[in-house]
Amino acid sequence: MDKLYLAHSYFKRHKYEECVDQCTQLLDKNPLDQAAWILKMRALTEQVYVDDLENLDEGIADATLDDESIAQIPRPGTSLRATANATRSGPTQGMRPPSHDGRILTGVVRPYTRAPKTGSIEQALKTPRTAHSSRPLTTAAGMRSRIGTSSIMTEAGGPFIQLSKLNFAKYAAQPSVGKPLFEYIYYCENDIQRALEFAVQGTQKSNFKDWWWKLQLGRCYLRIGLLRDAEQQLRSSLRDTPSIIALLMLARVYTRMDQPLTxxxxxxxxxxxxxxxxxxxxxxxxxxxxxxxxxxxVNFYRGVLKEDATNIESIACIGMHHFYSDQPEVALQFYRRLLQTGINTAELFNNLGLCCYYSQQYDMTITCFERALNLVDNKEAEADIWYNVSHVAIVSSSFS
Incomplete structure (x- = not known):
């Protein structure tokens, strides 16, 4: 069987390591085999591909040293940061309890809601450095650079592609080669500076008419914190061809600018x-x-469920909303739906136990908490579960 055909077969079946091995053998025989070279780039990219939209969180330096801020005291309901600061004083009637950093508790844990927020430079400098905490002044781009540096794909004779020797203008003029090469530089090498330079070349070679290159320019500008430049490129890309990824990325740009209404x-x-x-x-x-x-x-989450009845985030957020609205029976139905979709976590059984308790289904309460304790894998979640168990035990003993 032809090795290039076999490599394509492996790629389509998501067997990327086998695909890379086959392409490597072809390149050993003929280093100028462009088809094998491109296929190997794509396979290496797919191995490390991450949806960076979910990881566009701010580092402490990004949030504190912000030169895009316009109003120091924004109007109520127009700023995400002001809402977080308002909830730090504690929960009020009709409001969900906030987390330790002032965020309203959500039904699911998202990457950018787990990053600790620090109010000022002075507080950041005073933050103790532990094995589980990041450096005080680390930016989001800097963290990604260090992570990517340790995971560069290398071979015995050196890296797969010598980026310093590439003629960007030559490859940018060939869309079939330039676009996979950009993704390799962006995701595998994690070299945002060279990726930005390559995207500029690609935009120029396409006479500023290719929406894909403008999208990648906006992506690079967003990664390095040039929000206004990212906004300009993304809007230009949307004018040429509307795309979902460009819309979401532009929304994240305005979120970083603290303009949620826009x-x-x-x-x-x-x-x-x-x-x-x-x-x-x-x-x-x-x-x-x-x-x-x-x-x-919640209304928009319900709209999501009308189109996709298995959307995990929507089900979890609606279930939490009903629980804190004193409707544990309704919340129990949503959490059971999550259980039916195959989710089997300690947090889910903890929520099921609380819903069963407040719904007066005492026979299932202890069973759910026992299952949660068997599945828990971190001390913080285990402490929360034991707190709920103790609460149930104290309240139950007061009735007896």
Missing amino acids: AIQVCQSGMEYFPKETALRVEIARLYEGLGDLCKS
Whole structure:
């Protein structure tokens, strides 16, 4: 069997390591085999590909040294940061309890909601450095650079591609080669500076008419914190060809600028082109949730479930909303739905136990908590479960 055909077969079946091995053998025989070279680049890229939209969190230096800020005291309901600061004083009637950093508790854990936020440079410098905490002044781009540096794909004779020897103008003029090469530089090498330089060359070679290169320019600008430049490129890309990824990325740009209402408008305008796209509805629901407008957030999550009845985030967030609205029976139905989708975590059984307890289904309460304790894998979650067990035990003993 032809090795190139076999490598394509492995790639289509997501067996990327076998695909790389076959391409390596072809390149050993003929180093100028462009088809094997491109296929190997794509396979290496797929092995390390990460949806960076979910990881566009801010480092402490990004949030504190912000030169895009306009109003120090924004109007109520127009700033995500002001909403987080308002909830730090503690929960009030009709409000979900906030987390330790001031965020409203959500139904699911998202990457950018787990990063600890520090109020000022002075507090950041005083933050103790432990094995589980990052450096005080580390930016988000800097963290990604260190992670990517340790995972560069190398071979016995050196790296797969010598980026310093590439003629970017030559490869940028060939879309079939330039686009996979950009993704390799961006995801595998994690060299944002060279990726940005290559994207500029690609945009020029396409006479500024290729929406894909403009999208990648916006992606690079967003990664290095040039938000206004990213906004310009993403809007230009949308004018040429509307795409879901460009809409979501532009919404994240405005979120980084602390302009959630503009981000919501971007997503709503995108729904005119993609009326059944659930990603845009989820983004709007997250923004309303960050602003503290939980009713609108839940309405959009319900709209997501009308299009995709198995959306995990929507089910979890609606279930949490009903639980804190004193409707544990309704919340129990949503958490059971999560269990039916195959999720088997300690947090889910902990929530099921609480819903069963407040729904007066005492026979299932202890069983759910026991299952949660058997599945727990970190001390923080274990402490939360034991706290709930002790609460149930104290309240139950007071009735007896």
